[in-house]
Amino acid sequence: MSQAAPEILVYPTREALAAGLAGRLADRLRQRVEQTGRARIAVPGGTTPGPMLSRLGAAGLPWQAVTVTLTDERRVPTSDPRSNRRLLGETLLAGRAAAATFVPLYDGGAEPGESLAATAAALERLALPLDLAVLGLGTDLHTASLFPGAPGLEAALAPDAPAAVATVQPGSGEPRITLPARVLAAAGERHILIAGADKRAALERAVSIGDPRAAPVCALLDGALVHFAE
Numbered sequence: 001m002s003q004a005a006p007e008i009l010v011y012p013t014r015e016a017l018a019a020g021l022a023g024r025l026a027d028r029l030r031q032r033v034e035q036t037g038r039a040r041i042a043v044p045g046g047t048t049p050g051p052m053l054s055r056l057g058a059a060g061l062p063w064q065a066v067t068v069t070l071t072d073e074r075r076v077p078t079s080d081p082r083s084n085r086r087l088l089g090e091t092l093l094a095g096r097a098a099a100a101t102f103v104p105l106y107d108g109g110a111e112p113g114e115s116l117a118a119t120a121a122a123l124e125r126l127a128l129p130l131d132l133a134v135l136g137l138g139t140d141l142h143t144a145s146l147f148p149g150a151p152g153l154e155a156a157l158a159p160d161a162p163a164a165v166a167t168v169q170p171g172s173g174e175p176r177i178t179l180p181a182r183v184l185a186a187a188g189e190r191h192i193l194i195a196g197a198d199k200r201a202a203l204e205r206a207v208s209i210g211d212p213r214a215a216p217v218c219a220l221l222d223g224a225l226v227h228f229a230e
């Protein structure tokens, strides 16, 4: 199995990457609001996107017409440093983007079942279809919380997956909630944000594997634009 390599935009520095991608997303969101009266975006968490999210949140946009959600979340309280929602509160939603509608993936509920169904319903009502999906990439070839070989991966790759799926990070056993591949693949534009030689090597490895079960990012590479800086 192999996968067509995606187009890669290479930036001279990580600052240039953050500014370039944030500017591009802001332009697209503005355009969608002008065209349709609203815009919807999903953004990743993790350690890479903070500077880009801060820049995007500072952009002068009609944020009240924009809906923001996450590509994935850890089942931890917002006070936990690993919470992606917390990252958003400190970056994107700390700026002018505070006026946007935010749809969280985790509300602190103890059991995944019912709260997951409520989350999926809220996503369908407020955030889908996505105009923009911004994704990260782990060196283990996961994107969003689609981890190779993990419980929940098959469900998250299914063409009829609900809008929010429970998965587990292998190794740590950390429970996660993720948008499924079909939701992320249906976004009007997909942007993949990677920084560092290890992530570039991971992307190349994924392309050579080409199988979403072993390299879940492969489910989302067709038509995606990769943004990279050392």
Ligand SMILES: O=C1O[C@H](COP(=O)(O)O)[C@@H](O)[C@H](O)[C@H]1O
Pocket: 043, 044, 045, 046, 047, 048, 049, 071, 072, 073, 074, 084, 135, 136, 137, 138, 139, 142, 143, 144, 145
């Ligand atoms: O677990 C996660 O990892 C990926 C990549 O994160 P990074 O720390 O390597 O930048 C991220 O895209 C995802 O949203 C996050 O929950």
